[in-house]
Amino acid sequence: MSTRPSLGRLFLYLYPFGAGAMAGNVFFASLIWSWIGWPVLTPVQSVLGGAVLGVPATWAFARHIRSLMEKANK
Template sequence: MTDRPSWRLLAALYPFGAGAAAVNLFFASLITQALGWRALTPYEALVWGLPLGIPASWYFGRHIVRLIKEAERR
């Protein structure tokens, strides 16, 4: 068994990963206003968060699989 998460797990985690990426991008863009940059609109943050949710879901899925393996060893 590998540390690769199943597609079902990734599909379940993706909405949370995409949402977290969008929220983090939006708040990070608010902080960058101190540098003179413009803030992203919530819609722009959502559009950028959708593709960034894929790697976020992948890494968290790998973490979940490792936790499951560790629990099964005990």
């Protein structure tokens, strides 16, 4: 029996951090887009965008961490 967390559980552990990081990235990207005339996103819009974009980003990161865990156990 393995004590390592499953990929889904690892994703759930990391999702708050991934969504938060993506929210910050979305907000700062909107600040850069304002230089070309696009609107700056509100913090609420950025958090919602981060919640959506955080799913694939966190899933990819969880898969990477899982592969490192497997490599370390060999």
